[in-house]
Amino acid sequence: MGRDIRGSVALITGASRGIGQAIAETLAADGCDVALVARSEGGLAETAARCREHGVRAECIPGDLSDPASLDAVAHACVEKLGRLDILVNNAGVFAVSKGEEADPNAWDRMLQVNLLSAMRLTHLALPSIVAGGRGAVIMLSSLAGRFTSPGMGAYCASKHGMMGFAGSLFDEVRDQGVKVCAICPGWVNTEMMSGSGVDPTGVIQPQDVADAVRYVATSSENACPVEIQIHPQKSPRRTGAS
Ligand SMILES: NC(=O)c1ccc[n+]([C@@H]2O[C@H](COP(=O)([O-])OP(=O)(O)OC[C@H]3O[C@@H](n4cnc5c(N)ncnc54)[C@H](OP(=O)(O)O)[C@@H]3O)[C@@H](O)[C@H]2O)c1
Numbered sequence: 538m539g540r541d542i543r544g545s546v547a548l549i550t551g552a553s554r555g556i557g558q559a560i561a562e563t564l565a566a567d568g569c570d571v572a573l574v575a576r577s578e579g580g581l582a583e584t585a586a587r588c589r590e591h592g593v594r595a596e597c598i599p600g601d602l603s604d605p606a607s608l609d610a611v612a613h614a615c616v617e618k619l620g621r622l623d624i625l626v627n628n629a630g631v632f633a634v635s636k637g638e639e640a641d642p643n644a645w646d647r648m649l650q651v652n653l654l655s656a657m658r659l660t661h662l663a664l665p666s667i668v669a670g671g672r673g674a675v676i677m678l679s680s681l682a683g684r685f686t687s688p689g690m691g692a693y694c695a696s697k698h699g700m701m702g703f704a705g706s707l708f709d710e711v712r713d714q715g716v717k718v719c720a721i722c723p724g725w726v727n728t729e730m731m732s733g734s735g736v737d738p739t740g741v742i743q744p745q746d747v748a749d750a751v752r753y754v755a756t757s758s759e760n761a762c763p764v765e766i767q768i769h770p771q772k773s774p775r776r777t778g779a780s
Pocket of ligand 1: 551554555576578603628722724726
């Protein structure tokens, strides 16, 4: 039988739009109270309103994950406002293409901070509450770029490969305490992030497909933990002609 997550508290980063918004709504529909993190207060408010339609509590925690100093406040605000933290979804991320010799190394630093280091530090801060609750999960929004490589995507691939290493090690550390750890690895998903990619957004993975994978992990039985889920577009992505 699957784990019942009603009454759990989920903290979702990058919840102002895209995949994070779909994850928040899906967990809310399953009865989780949600804490929503991103910079855009308007986007967070919209997600919170959608979540509350499911009769749960939804709290907005505006924060910039590129600032390591903001992370303690984010984690503490969740427990302060909602009383506990059971499911952490490290979803916030940024994407940019730049080849090694042409890249701005400061932009690499920012990408690694948002995509990888903030996720590691938030996990560190959240684990005591997650372990104490006894029904928790840490879910990383990695990418197929966490398994494969591609020219111009070195920093993004490094951030996502880093997530895979962190998630795998973490699972071995906390599995016996009942904590689920999973890295979800989608290909192209129809969100703002893929605008400008030149790929037809209608033929790729939709945010709800990724949210369904998060639900699957969080509600999987006490006997089993999906530790990595690759999601490929069913059909080969089509180019639109835009770059
Ligand atoms: N779309 C794809 O094709 C695809 C494929 C594989 C994996 N992914 C991964 O899936 C995750 C979600 O991506 P998405 O497609 O939903 O992208 P998106 O639509 O661009 O959303 C990104 C989210 O991250 C938040 N974010 C970005 N920088 C932030 C910062 N400094 N501090 C706090 N929040 C920040 C954004 O909120 P604010 O701007 O309001 O701060 C937004 O809520 C990312 O980790 C991405 O790498 C995406």
